[in-house]
Amino acid sequence: MKKKILFLLFTFMVGNLYSMEITLQEAIRKGVSENVNVKNEKITQENTEIMKKQAIKTALPKVKLTSSYTKFENPMNPMDKNSDNMYGNKISIEQPIFTGGKILIGIDTADLLGKQGNYLLEKKEKDAELEITKSYITILKLEKNREVLKDSLEQLKETYKMINAQYKLNLITKTPLLEIDYTMTNLDSQLLELEKGIKISKANLKRLIGMANSETIELKDISIKENQEKILNIDEGIKIAKENGTDVKLVKIGTEFQEMNTKLKRADLFPTIAFNFGIENSSTDIEGIKDKWNWSGTIMFSYNLFDFGNSQDEYRKSKNELKISKNSEKNSLEQLEIGIRNSYYELEISKKLIKAKEQALASSKEQYELDKGRHIAGLITTTDFLKSENNLRQSEINLINARLDYYLAEKTYENKIK
Template structure:
């Protein structure tokens, strides 16, 4: 029975635990992200709008039916010796086919605008995926960083606690003073506060990651550590990357398509100043009658060309056209501003990447020096050559150097991914 209960506990624990790698976390975010799903639906709508825009150039079939009831009967109509009956109600109906021949560029503008809108939706979806990927990398890296810091702090706590116990024995033997013991006790309490803060940050970061990945909060999450390459900047050609970002990045393509969309809007606005021409053919009973007695017995075919032109509208259509022209100019200006922003952001991200690489190297040396110094000071303290204060300072410096190095490595990795994202 005990074995069965133990097996059930193991199965239950496994069912509510999950192990993730950085790659699997990114894949899960791309699969379950709510913002990505909304972008996918927007893309689907944009594709449907392109189909709608093309269909406006095709003929349409329209049925018109009308039933009327009048207050008075119609006048008598005498044909020969027959007198037609009086009617107070009746109906007319037609079915027709209509083919637009000229709409002042509205159809072409609509198609161009729909294509530009589709491209914008595609770019937004790719941008969302890029941003989600970078966000997961940042959160995942912060969790790994907190876990590494916690390992360093707990290891330091274990050593300090052992040192404190030994000092308590030495105090009983009057081999050191109460002040020395209090200094170690203070260091332990300070370290406990750091551990508590790190655990809190770790817990919050894991909850954040679970929300982004749509993982139930009751699941235990284990993240596998990843290796950060030594020299991420080795294959970077800044000039080539900058040119790539200016010509083919998502930001530059978005700006270009916004210009195309504004141009299409101007074409549509211009069409309101021009006449509309369409060919039509109808069959039915829509002709003028002196009574309501209509039916398909006297239906007829009609066809021809129809022209519609709003000749005067107090200039509202011209105002609309001028607004569209100004909007196109605005998007062209925004396109230039986007190029400036790309140059600035890519340059800033590259410089930050170089700085963090140098910082990581310096933190690595600082950690190496602090480790050596702690080993020496531990030996000197054990032989009574240095005070408790000096030893605790050395231990604190080593601990901080380890924490700083962990942070520098992961910040360096995130900065590299941010630089890469700026080029996409």
């Protein structure tokens, strides 16, 4: 017996040693840093920084070195036995002078990509935060519901003992026992379903926060304060979202990209001018190649004189696409506003539901205590008592879920406006 107690104590200590308690804030902090989408966006930002540098470098001169060797079938000079060989070197510098604004447009586009990358990172971080919160709330719901069912089952076991004692004394029929037994069996089944849900939900949460599925976690409860004063009203929320909201910024930046594309198509209508300076030499003798250097300077002018109006068509098409983008922007902003309003109304409904569920629970408790006494006194049937017990249990679960739904509705609303 002593060995058995020591073994159980050791098992308990080992279990606690490898069990990790975590708060919602810790889960969010850990999850956001481990989120795949966030990690990928940070890598994309690195590429954007490289693209910025590349865009700036297009305005700088390019230096090229070209070395060549040519072998001819017949000597070019019969008097020179080496004239069937030709060695050549050329160093050239090319500098764009005018490109119709393409270089500046490229730099501005790269800057715009950087801004978009920052907004996308913010969005993916806040979306990851909300996803983790939803997962965390789901587990808390299941665990709290499990506790309600366990308490209910314990109460029913006590009732079963009392009814069984009466049955053994032949004071009642077996029907009440069967009714309670069925209810307890049903509760056992619900508990198994909840256990399965908790395991699956915890596995999902561990995936979100970058933990191995073999690790054990215990979730700390959250503090739910129904403080409406801290929550921005609908008009303030929409104003903040329009001024600083990440989703709004991403919608607007899409139009800015289209404006850049229109400018780029317009730049195609202009000529390009570049300057090239080079020094080169050539010789049939590899030793002579060191001495005979000549320089040359070239200004290159290029202009598409005639392409059947294709460049103009591309420009006109890009202007139409800009109009489409602006129309889409307006529609998207309206949809975002509707989404914010909907989240706010859901939050208000959730708050009112808590009050309703609190009243329902108070009523169920009072009725249960009354029916419990009546049942013991034999004034009501077991069926009526079980109905009262079920109402109490469901009222407790409904209130738990309503409070957690309110918390989630609050976080969803905050997510919409930031």
